[in-house]
Amino acid sequence: MVTRLVLVLGDQLTETVAALRKADKDRDVVVMAEVADETAYVGHHPKKIALIFAAMRKFAARLRDDGWDVAYSELDDTDNTGSIPGELLRRADQYSAGEVLATEPGEWRLIAALDDTPLKVTQLEDDRFVASHKDFEDWAKGRKALRMEYFYREMRRKTGLMMDGDEPAGDKWNYDHDNRKPASGEVDTAPMQFTPDETVEEVLDLVEARFSDNFGTLRPFTFATDTGQARRALAHFVKHALPKFGDYQDAMMEGERYLWHSHLSASINIGLLDPLEVCKAAEDAWRAGDVPINAAEGFIRQIIGWREYVRGIYFHEGPDYPSRNGLGHKRDLPWFYWGGETKMRCVEAAVAQTRDDAYAHHIQRLMVTGNFALLAGIDPHQVHEWYLSVYIDAFEWVEAPNTVGMSQFADDGIIASKPYVSSGNYINRMSDHCRHCAYDVNAKSGEDDACPFNTLYWHFLDRHRKRFGENGRMANMYRSWDRMDQEKRHAILRAAERTLKKLDEGEVV
Numbered sequence: 001m002v003t004r005l006v007l008v009l010g011d012q013l014t015e016t017v018a019a020l021r022k023a024d025k026d027r028d029v030v031v032m033a034e035v036a037d038e039t040a041y042v043g044h045h046p047k048k049i050a051l052i053f054a055a056m057r058k059f060a061a062r063l064r065d066d067g068w069d070v071a072y073s074e075l076d077d078t079d080n081t082g083s084i085p086g087e088l089l090r091r092a093d094q095y096s097a098g099e100v101l102a103t104e105p106g107e108w109r110l111i112a113a114l115d116d117t118p119l120k121v122t123q124l125e126d127d128r129f130v131a132s133h134k135d136f137e138d139w140a141k142g143r144k145a146l147r148m149e150y151f152y153r154e155m156r157r158k159t160g161l162m163m164d165g166d167e168p169a170g171d172k173w174n175y176d177h178d179n180r181k182p183a184s185g186e187v188d189t190a191p192m193q194f195t196p197d198e199t200v201e202e203v204l205d206l207v208e209a210r211f212s213d214n215f216g217t218l219r220p221f222t223f224a225t226d227t228g229q230a231r232r233a234l235a236h237f238v239k240h241a242l243p244k245f246g247d248y249q250d251a252m253m254e255g256e257r258y259l260w261h262s263h264l265s266a267s268i269n270i271g272l273l274d275p276l277e278v279c280k281a282a283e284d285a286w287r288a289g290d291v292p293i294n295a296a297e298g299f300i301r302q303i304i305g306w307r308e309y310v311r312g313i314y315f316h317e318g319p320d321y322p323s324r325n326g327l328g329h330k331r332d333l334p335w336f337y338w339g340g341e342t343k344m345r346c347v348e349a350a351v352a353q354t355r356d357d358a359y360a361h362h363i364q365r366l367m368v369t370g371n372f373a374l375l376a377g378i379d380p381h382q383v384h385e386w387y388l389s390v391y392i393d394a395f396e397w398v399e400a401p402n403t404v405g406m407s408q409f410a411d412d413g414i415i416a417s418k419p420y421v422s423s424g425n426y427i428n429r430m431s432d433h434c435r436h437c438a439y440d441v442n443a444k445s446g447e448d449d450a451c452p453f454n455t456l457y458w459h460f461l462d463r464h465r466k467r468f469g470e471n472g473r474m475a476n477m478y479r480s481w482d483r484m485d486q487e488k489r490h491a492i493l494r495a496a497e498r499t500l501k502k503l504d505e506g507e508v509v
């Protein structure tokens with residue numbers, strides 16, 4: 001029998017991933033490759049490269065222990081061709097293989113690259129998700145608007161998670177209403193941390209030598225790099241943080257980087273944890289009476305709701321989705337996103353922790369860095385490339401819909417029914433950043449020290465009136481703007497223009 005190659009990518013580290021399930025241990029060779037091209041399509045955070053290489057190496061060792069023949073290319077191997085197709089061709093030659101079994105990658109770029117190789121590559125659907133491509137298409141067919149909430153209910157019914165028969169447990173599908181408390185007092189938990197073992201240390205040295213110019217701090221590195229560790233981190237989260245996850249899901253706090261968030265996205269996205277296993281652990285804790293329903297439901301909704309939904313949108317919308325720019329925004333991404341100086345305390349805090357940890361939680365991504373970029377009219381493609389680079393959990397299928405769609409409204413409202421914009425009020429309500437800021441969040445009339453979110457918020461609404469003026473969900477905002485006296489409106493717009501000019505001229509904002 002002719003040998004086949006079985007491709008396993010750096011975010012497909014699951015023993016039951018489609019290509020491995022279909023493969024034959026006695027006949028096939030697993031190909032795993034650290035390659036320059038994958039490290040360079042954006043300038044990934046060093047921690048992200050380290051996580052992927054370390055987890056790949058440990059996964060390859062586990063497959064070998066399990067009896068698989070694994071052809072593993074390290075980045076520094078002298079004959080490494082530097083690309084996934086290149087490594088497949090090299091291994092095909094080495095093993096006289098003509099055929100490749102692959103699991104469909106999570107990025108259109110790589111799907112096309114596999115299709116373009118002269119080898120016969122079969123791309124099997126990645127079924128580590130609740131919804132198949134067909135499920136999503138069937139759901140989307142004939143709908144005017146593809147709203148997450150209705151899709152989420154389908155996923156609840158399909159999985160039976162938090163269901164009592166045909167009805168949602170507790171009689172409500174969604175407990176978000178209870179989930180908007182600002183944090184106060186002590187944060188009594190933190191994600192589990194892992195001391196690097198020998199494999200991880202070797203990778204850290206490699207990444208230090210090769211990627212020290214990339215944005216981000218490599219050490220300390222404490223992420224889970226195998227399934228055993230990731231499961232311990234999951235159990236730790238369920239016991240210590242999940243009970244308060246719901247209440248404080250939208251909160252931000254000075255010096256508190258994780259609050260009651262799970263910090264599990266990277267483990268789930270690279271395949272160390274099965275999303276349903278994660279949801280089941282949360283549901284079991286609720287059924288055992290250890291966590292409240294708003295926490296369990298809110299957490300499960302993020303995974304079988306949002307995570308599944310954004311993946312559906314990415315594949316439904318096609319390869320041009322990350323390049324969309326529905327609002328025609330063109331401004332360059334300000335330098336402070338890469339660690340340059342800013343006086344805006346909320347942005348400074350989110351960027352500093354992103355640099356140190358390759359992590360920020362959802363509200364920091366959406367309502368601080370995302371909100372500012374949208375208000376300031378930054379080119380959404382640059383924003384997309386930033387998020388894809390700097391977060392440890394960033395792969396295009398999940399990052400692009402969140403950034404281009406949810407955060408920047410560049411898909412013209414496929415994901416969000418109105419843009420996620422807010423003035424400084426929201427940040428002040430949900431965090432204590434404003435108390436430590438050079439700007440005054442209560443200055444709302446265009447004063448010199450007025451919070452830039454305050455003035456840019458009105459500037460955004462004013463300059464996009466044509467697009468959003470008729471949006472019923474924004475009617476209140478426009479009414480408030482129209483009720484202000486003209487002099488105040490002009491002062492606000494002038495202050496916003498001053499801020500935008502400073503951004504364009506590279507001055508500190």
Ligand code: FAD
Nearest residue numbers: 261262263264265302306307361362365366393394399402
């Ligand atoms: P928790 O708050 O504990 O949530 C639990 C889990 O739910 C997460 O681990 C994740 O698997 C899932 N989840 C939550 N929200 C989302 C969402 N909106 N989309 C998909 N899954 C979700 N998430 C990524 O996994 N990769 C990305 O590249 C990414 N980019 C983002 C970019 C922007 C602009 C925004 C606004 C959000 C982005 N998110 C992304 C979603 C979300 O911010 C992260 O999943 C979350 O912050 C990860 O931290 P956590 O594990 O502590 O999540």
Ligand code: DLZ
Nearest residue numbers: 009010033034035038039105106107395
């Ligand atoms: C992100 C990443 C990086 C940095 N390096 C590799 C690599 O060397 N080899 C590999 O197989 N995968 C890597 N990845 C993950 C891929 O970029 C990812 O599989 C695609 O973007 C599709 O999600």
Ligand code: SF4
Nearest residue numbers: 344346424434437451
């Ligand atoms: Fe951010 Fe404005 Fe508050 Fe400063 S005053 S922390 S810029 S919201």
